[in-house]
Amino acid sequence: MTLLDRHGFRPDPFRRLPASEIAGHPAVIVPLADVQAGLLVRASGQRIGIDIANTLPAEDAVPLANQVDLIAIAFPGFADGRGFTLARRLRRNGFRGILRAVGPLIPDQFAYAMACGFDEVELPDAVATRQGEAAWLADLAIYSTSYQRDYARGQNILDARREARQGGGA
Amino acid sequence: MYRYDEFDAAFVRDRVAQFSAQVQRRLAGALTEDEFKPLRLQNGVYLQLHAYMLRIAIPYGTLSARQLRQLALIGERFDRSYGHFTTRQNLQFNWIQLKDVPEILSLLADVEMHAIQTSGNCIRNVTADQFAGVAADEIEDPRPVAELIRQWSTAHPEFSFLPRKFKIAVTGAAEDRAAVAVHDIGLRIVRHPETGETGYAVLVGGGLGRTPMVGKWVREFLPKPHLLAYLEALMRVYNAEGRRDNKYKARVKILVHEIGIEAFRARVEAEFARLDPSRIQADAEEVARIARYFAAPAYADLPDNPPAFRRARAANPEFDRWAAQNGFPHKVPGYQAVTLSLKGIGEAPGDISSAGMRLVADLADRYSFGEIRVTHAQNLVLPDVRQDELFDLWQALAAGGLATANAGLITDIIACPGLDYCALATARSIPIAQALARRFASPERQQEIGPLAIKISGCINACGHHHVGHIGILGLEKRGEESYQITLGGDAGNASAIGEILGPGLGAEDVPDAIERLVAVYLAHRQPGELFVESVRRLGIEPFKTAFNAEIHHDAA
Numbered sequence: 001m002t003l004l005d006r007h008g009f010r011p012d013p014f015r016r017l018p019a020s021e022i023a024g025h026p027a028v029i030v031p032l033a034d035v036q037a038g039l040l041v042r043a044s045g046q047r048i049g050i051d052i053a054n055t056l057p058a059e060d061a062v063p064l065a066n067q068v069d070l071i072a073i074a075f076p077g078f079a080d081g082r083g084f085t086l087a088r089r090l091r092r093n094g095f096r097g098i099l100r101a102v103g104p105l106i107p108d109q110f111a112y113a114m115a116c117g118f119d120e121v122e123l124p125d126a127v128a129t130r131q132g133e134a135a136w137l138a139d140l141a142i143y144s145t146s147y148q149r150d151y152a153r154g155q156n157i158l159d160a161r162r163e164a165r166q167g168g169g170a
Numbered sequence: 171m172y173r174y175d176e177f178d179a180a181f182v183r184d185r186v187a188q189f190s191a192q193v194q195r196r197l198a199g200a201l202t203e204d205e206f207k208p209l210r211l212q213n214g215v216y217l218q219l220h221a222y223m224l225r226i227a228i229p230y231g232t233l234s235a236r237q238l239r240q241l242a243l244i245g246e247r248f249d250r251s252y253g254h255f256t257t258r259q260n261l262q263f264n265w266i267q268l269k270d271v272p273e274i275l276s277l278l279a280d281v282e283m284h285a286i287q288t289s290g291n292c293i294r295n296v297t298a299d300q301f302a303g304v305a306a307d308e309i310e311d312p313r314p315v316a317e318l319i320r321q322w323s324t325a326h327p328e329f330s331f332l333p334r335k336f337k338i339a340v341t342g343a344a345e346d347r348a349a350v351a352v353h354d355i356g357l358r359i360v361r362h363p364e365t366g367e368t369g370y371a372v373l374v375g376g377g378l379g380r381t382p383m384v385g386k387w388v389r390e391f392l393p394k395p396h397l398l399a400y401l402e403a404l405m406r407v408y409n410a411e412g413r414r415d416n417k418y419k420a421r422v423k424i425l426v427h428e429i430g431i432e433a434f435r436a437r438v439e440a441e442f443a444r445l446d447p448s449r450i451q452a453d454a455e456e457v458a459r460i461a462r463y464f465a466a467p468a469y470a471d472l473p474d475n476p477p478a479f480r481r482a483r484a485a486n487p488e489f490d491r492w493a494a495q496n497g498f499p500h501k502v503p504g505y506q507a508v509t510l511s512l513k514g515i516g517e518a519p520g521d522i523s524s525a526g527m528r529l530v531a532d533l534a535d536r537y538s539f540g541e542i543r544v545t546h547a548q549n550l551v552l553p554d555v556r557q558d559e560l561f562d563l564w565q566a567l568a569a570g571g572l573a574t575a576n577a578g579l580i581t582d583i584i585a586c587p588g589l590d591y592c593a594l595a596t597a598r599s600i601p602i603a604q605a606l607a608r609r610f611a612s613p614e615r616q617q618e619i620g621p622l623a624i625k626i627s628g629c630i631n632a633c634g635h636h637h638v639g640h641i642g643i644l645g646l647e648k649r650g651e652e653s654y655q656i657t658l659g660g661d662a663g664n665a666s667a668i669g670e671i672l673g674p675g676l677g678a679e680d681v682p683d684a685i686e687r688l689v690a691v692y693l694a695h696r697q698p699g700e701l702f703v704e705s706v707r708r709l710g711i712e713p714f715k716t717a718f719n720a721e722i723h724h725d726a727a
Contacts, residue, residue, distance in 0.1 A: 078205065078331070079208060079291070079331055080331065080414060081328070081329070081330065081331025081332060081409055082409060082410055082414075084327065084328045084329075084331070084409070085328055085406050085409045085410045086410070088328055088406070089406075092444065106201065106205050108188075108192065108209055109330075109331070111327070112327035112328070112330060113327075115327035115328075116327050116328050130199070130200055130202075131195075131200050131201070132200060135195060135200060138191065142184055142187065142188045142191075143181065143184050143188075143325070144180065144184070145177055145180065145181060146325060146327070147181075147321045147322055147324050147325070147326075148322065148326055148327065148450075149449060149450055149451075149452075150449045150450050151327050151328070153327065157177040157178075157181070157321070158321075158452050158453070158456055160177060161175070161177065161456055161459070162453060162455065162456065165455060
């Protein structure tokens with residue numbers, strides 16, 4: 001798998017391990033079913049993340065959200081957009097850790113994923129190779145503006161218009 | 171009408187650049203065909219039976235003369251010099267080459283148009299009453315809110331990979347001419363019964379396709395400043411919970427049906443309660459900015475029904491028939507909205523040549539403040555014509571073959587492209603419409619029959635809205651033959667209803683006779699002033715069923 005954030009491809013500091021094997025690893029992702037066991041044996045400063053399905057109700061993830069450093073939401077296919085909504089709901093519920101989208105997303109979804117609250121994308125290697133890093137970064141750059149307010153994106157058009165009205169007196 | 175500011179213009183240009191790059195990445199193999207497909211669909215590009223089709227958005231059916239001329243040019247340069255208006259107020263070009271699409275999108279951007287989200291599993295082009303802003307029965311013009319929704323739904327980061335397509339329609343009038351009850355969301359602008367404040371009544375879960383359903387009320391009164399937050403909440407519930415295991419069960423109507431409207435409402439309200447509408451909604455100044463674009467044109471102070479108009483009608487029965495049939499009452503005295511029928515006898519419903527587009531554009535400039543509307547019944551409208559100029563307009567239209575006096579009559583047939591174009595179709599639609607139009611061609615006979623909506627779909631996906639036709643015709647394929655299933659009693663208006671199947675399927679050549687038999691029952695039993703669909707409601711389906719089946723029991727079908 002290949003990890004990508006808004007600066008490009010980068011090494012993944014997290015390792016996927018069952019809770020019984022996390023000792024000695026600075027950053028691990030454990031299966032959701034293992035999370036309580038993992039938190040029990042967590043060492044000081046050790047970062048723990050969880051893998052969740054995109055069908056997990058946000059309310060079920062919220063109690064965990066304050067205890068883990070990373071939540072990885074699975075995208076079974078790129079056309080399954082449930083992960084975008086789940087990310088939004090987790091952010092709304094105050095999750096401040098790392099949000100990771102895991103699966104065969106396409107570069108054309110990168111800006112959307114970031115706007116919904118994701119920090120990074122973990123891609124199958126074959127997909128990452130075929131699509132290339134440049135296409136992902138290009139997607140972040142292509143729109144200078146967007147129409148939705150309250151999404152984690154650059155300038156939104158509605159607020160820009162308001163600023164123009166106030167600034168320019170138009 | 172709405173004009174792009176620098177932000178809208180930049181956005182559409184960015185989108186053209188993005189799609190051009192996507193095409194390049196597809197050609198280079200970086201994107202697979204599966205990955206490219208939703209991207210091209212969200213830019214309006216379909217792969218049809220014989221060629222690519224490009225579906226261009228005409229937001230809420232409003233076009234300027236300049237835009238229509240550009241469409242004429244695109245038709246000439248890249249298609250076969252004609253275009254096809256659809257039941258969602260869009261325009262399709264059916265013979266496009268993929269390599270030309272970026273250039274066409276660029277030509278569209280030149281006139282503040284695009285093909286964004288005219289297809290794909292996203293929020294589609296917002297539709298509205300074609301008489302918005304001019305109808306006498308209007309509480310409020312629906313176009314400003316339709317434009318607000320257009321902007322809000324464009325390239326939405328959370329709702330661009332929905333379970334299925336999502337269609338929103340808006341009306342601000344007492345009579346529903348936008349078929350809001352058969353959309354995923356239907357908005358009606360209403361007055362609060364106590365405060366008199368205007369807001370929205372929200373319907374959800376209507377739709378046609380293989381599981382036709384009439385929408386249900388999810389919110390009786392939504393204050394205007396809550397609109398976008400409420401839509402966000404509703405879309406979020408759908409995106410999270412709509413079915414993705416079966417594309418035929420993925421529309422929001424199925425979710426509403428399966429969990430029930432009460433449970434659906436509770437989920438939307440719970441989501442909505444967690445949102446701060448002021449963070450999502452456009453501020454009041456922005457709403458006002460949009461609304462100003464739809465301010466009424468500079469109408470002259472005119473007497474209603476002036477002598478020149480009356481004299482022209484009296485002197486020319488053909489003009490009189492057209493004015494009566496295709497005219498629509500305008501809220502301003504001395505003006506008239508008028509339907510330009512794209513249903514000439516024997517023509518393909520909704521088709522218009524590039525030359526026809528130019529004629530309409532010129533006439534719009536001359537007689538209707540340069541504005542044209544597209545109707546979901548696949549006709550055009552000039553919304554603001556002076557009654558004392560209507561005769562001149564009619565003569566010019568007649569010379570161009572665009573003065574057919576059949577708006578709302580039995581030959582004003584809605585038909586999808588069908589098997590002549592569409593990769594999904596199971597039967598032809600256009601030839602059935604043409605045969606029926608020829609059968610009922612006599613203007614006198616059409617007048618005698620009165621308003622009657624025939625709607626034809628060439629497959630179960632129901633793009634021709636057959637479920638809500640007073641008479642609906644659905645083309646299927648049975649053992650390699652086209653077979654047409656006839657329904658009766660559908661209604662797309664205020665009394666929205668899904669038609670009932672009358673009997674076994676018919677061969678194409680038997681359809682006109684069968685429709686004749688239905689019309690004959692109506693003519694024999696109608697009460698004075700009673701419309702076809704009203705007679706169907708009063709009499710019930712049985713007498714029609716009996717007549718329909720009387721002569722087909724011995725058929726192989």
